[in-house]
Amino acid sequence: MASHAHHTNEFDETAPLAKPQTKVIWKTFFILCGLTAIEFAFAFMMDAGTLRNAIFIGLTLFKAFYIVAEFMHLKHETKGLIWAVLIPTVLLVWLLVALLVEGTFYGESVFNYFQ
Amino acid sequence: MSQTTTFEQPNTGTWDGGNEPFKASYGKLMMWFFLLSDAFTFAAFLTTYGLARHRHKAYEGTPEAFTFSTEWWPIPEKVFNAFPGFHGVDWPLAFVALMTMILILSSVTMVLAVEAGHRMDKNDVQKWLLWTILFGSMFLGCQAWEWTHFIAGTEEGMKLADGSVIHGANLLVNQYGPPLFADLFFFITGFHGTHVFSGVVLLIMIFINTVNGVYHRRGHYEMVEKVGLYWHFVDLVWVFVFTFFYLV
Numbered sequence: 001m002a003s004h005a006h007h008t009n010e011f012d013e014t015a016p017l018a019k020p021q022t023k024v025i026w027k028t029f030f031i032l033c034g035l036t037a038i039e040f041a042f043a044f045m046m047d048a049g050t051l052r053n054a055i056f057i058g059l060t061l062f063k064a065f066y067i068v069a070e071f072m073h074l075k076h077e078t079k080g081l082i083w084a085v086l087i088p089t090v091l092l093v094w095l096l097v098a099l100l101v102e103g104t105f106y107g108e109s110v111f112n113y114f115q
Numbered sequence: 116m117s118q119t120t121t122f123e124q125p126n127t128g129t130w131d132g133g134n135e136p137f138k139a140s141y142g143k144l145m146m147w148f149f150l151l152s153d154a155f156t157f158a159a160f161l162t163t164y165g166l167a168r169h170r171h172k173a174y175e176g177t178p179e180a181f182t183f184s185t186e187w188w189p190i191p192e193k194v195f196n197a198f199p200g201f202h203g204v205d206w207p208l209a210f211v212a213l214m215t216m217i218l219i220l221s222s223v224t225m226v227l228a229v230e231a232g233h234r235m236d237k238n239d240v241q242k243w244l245l246w247t248i249l250f251g252s253m254f255l256g257c258q259a260w261e262w263t264h265f266i267a268g269t270e271e272g273m274k275l276a277d278g279s280v281i282h283g284a285n286l287l288v289n290q291y292g293p294p295l296f297a298d299l300f301f302f303i304t305g306f307h308g309t310h311v312f313s314g315v316v317l318l319i320m321i322f323i324n325t326v327n328g329v330y331h332r333r334g335h336y337e338m339v340e341k342v343g344l345y346w347h348f349v350d351l352v353w354v355f356v357f358t359f360f361y362l363v
Contacts, residue, residue, distance in 0.1 A: 044192075
């Protein structure tokens, strides 16, 4: 247990337990529920289209931010860890968009060639 | 001489070894990097979904006049509109909304278990882990129902040009639209469901350890944190699957 040397095995068994700190957790929960409700509102009250899809993706990224930052606690980690996770993810999104754009173009040109 | 002086001075920089530059243990860091690599897998699925969808025509009429056809990609609220116990009733996306709520709730109970672990509160850790296992299993049950319904199909089915009717979906034929739609449904929600299943297994393992006092004797509940990271990631993936499969 060398990596946990800062933890002690001999803590006081009789010490009173600290009070739960759950305010932020429930706040995040209500934000996530609210964002999901907004997504449903858009799904039923707005016609399908590029704008609606953009709204969906934006709200999804918001939800992802709250899950990763608060539930996974990344916001409170060191800067180095935040960047180590964030930079590959951003590059991954770039790859995804590039594959979709290029792939769609390529797919269409091959498809049209054999028409 | 200059060599001995360098040996006498210990290296104390952040990256000189002997400390934790990210202030996170090895196990936690490796969980983060595993999750990053897992994100690559799901990104590949979403890319495939996007490309397959682009290769098919989008439905252009009004939602009311929608019918299933292999000509166009189906609109999700017409495919996922069934609810257990309400046979034949059109409740678009209601069941998937329920599943989303269950998974978000399970994420909350998980983070409450992690918080209880920080306070060394064994009883609270047990309580919240049990809730998380319950919600996780509920989600799996919902998915089993949804798959069953998707595979069995509706009574109307899809009429083909030769007069025959297809009910339900498998990897080859699909009453809801192009076969690729069903294939991607099985692969994407199936992969996510497998992750939920592994998560529930991990949760049961750490629940048994917590009850036996393994983490209490160890002096910290870091294992709960690591499994918690995995569990939140599963929730995160669902957020994206939900958007791209059920909404867009």
